[in-house]
Amino acid sequence: MNVVVSIRIAWRAIAANPLRSLLTMLGVIIGVASVVAMVAIGQGARHAVTQQVEALGSNLLTVFAGVQRFGGVATAGPVRTLTLADAEAIAREVPNVTGVSAEFSRQAQVVFREQNTSTQISGVTPQFPAVRNFHPVAGSFITEDDMRRRARVAVLGQTVARQLFGDGDPVGQQVKIRGVTFTVIGLMESKGATGFFDRDDVVFVPLSTAQRRLFGVDYVRSIYVQVASSEAMEAAQNDVAALLRQRHRLGPAQEDDFTIRSQADVLQAITGVSRTMTLLLGGIAAVSLIVGGIGIMNIMLVSVTERTREIGIRKAVGARTQDILTQFLVESVLLSVSGGLVGILVGALGSRLVTQLAGWATLLSPQAVLLAFSFAVAVGVFFGLYPAQRAARLDPIEALRYE
């Protein structure tokens, strides 16, 4: 008996009970669709975040005050040892450094007439646009002169500008931050959101202004160091660390009071997190596939019992044990494969829908589709084998007597 005939016989058995077959397949459909959609969402998020991080500039070192870990307990607290002077020293003394910018930021209220919004106030140095690859689209950015004079000037991110001015032009307007009046001198380009963090929800002011006039501090939160090339990154990272340890007078037994991250580290951490998420989502989806498989086994067992007489007849006219086994196995695999194909379709449509409705980036990966599909086939074989064996082992005389 060849495979084509087996498939035709199996198809007829499936088509004889369309509703039951559909309900049986539903488990596999949901399983495969969720695997495909979940992985698409996970990979889409990873792809988007990776792109955004790369857009920040790849040869960037970030020095944070305190000790921070991704995925671990951050022991940051207010560490006050990192200063603008450290940033200037890095720019002066470390080779292959092409730009340094220091930053101190804190959450505060910004008011324009009766509009107000709570946003991040970032005190930065004039090198910031070059180092972070984040430039103004209108007006100008903070200058060395502004730094020196602790000028009350501000450059708005797109989100803040929209909230305070709507569609109006903010440049030249006056806003109040913590009761201090600032003149808006520029508007930043849009950078979009990284995950839940909106990079346009920010107001830039001169670092000196932020430290003295707004928050009354003399330290910085972070220093961005741009390195000439990716090959020089490691040496630069070591040099920066050595310089800072020396400037902070840390003895050999003392831990660093700062953390240096390269963009590569950030990227690795983010992809690590999203890989874990993708695996988790995929794992949950895989469980539903197994549940779908149990559904198939259940229905196949019912089907074997119902068709006991048919099995007896087939054996009487010459079907071998092998033929019956193949027939029922093909039937369960056909169920799971049809479910798998429909599931892929539903999963692909579902992830497109997510992109359109929620605006999340999704990435339909051929590997995930292939994986889900082969998993579905395996489920069909695995959960179909026992019922098929039961059918094949039926005694023909007993089977013929069965009512």
Next chain:
Amino acid sequence: MSLIELEDVEKVYRMDGVEVRALRGVTMTVDPGEFVAIMGPSGSGKSTCLHILGCLDRPTAGTYRLEGVDVSTLPDAELARLRSRRLGFVFQSYNLLPRLPAVENVELPMIYAGVPDRRARALAALEAVGLRERARHLPTQLSGGEQQRVAFARALVMSPAIILADEPTGNLDSATAREIMGLVQRLSRQGMTIILVTHDAEVASYARRIIQFRDGRVVRDTTVRGGGGRPTP
């Protein structure tokens, strides 16, 4: 060489822990072209004997030679091959697959035997039993007599050596039964070996040889001279 040789065949079942001795030493031979009716009361072992003859069951003891081959020791797959190529079964309750049209029921043995031109051969077999124009009908759309004729077409389509019929007229009214027996008689006259189990003396009277079973043994074996006294209806 005889077509069928049974020698001291015994069959013991175990039903709910109780031993049932269905056959207690049956010895008989059937030659090619014979038309045999096996008769006997319920529980006499005649159906068990037919199952063994049809290779659906194996004897517990004794030997069964079909066309000179001892089949009691053949593996299951070989028995299945014999069922599809050398034996044709007809049952009391027709045993057609309800979801398949007549012609596909007739194709069934050919699927398992792997022969080509199945549709044409199935239609020819239906033609031979006078049901060519009913080929696309489902069993439920056919009368009992028609269903049994489809079953005969299915039994005949592989050109077997023997037709084994288990109470083929048991579910039919007497007019239809006569019609079916006419078909059996015609097959017999064409040289087909037929073994038929019945407890209806009128049905048995078509046969040329009657074997009586009682308590798992052959108690009488009579050959009617001239054979099959009844005319074709």
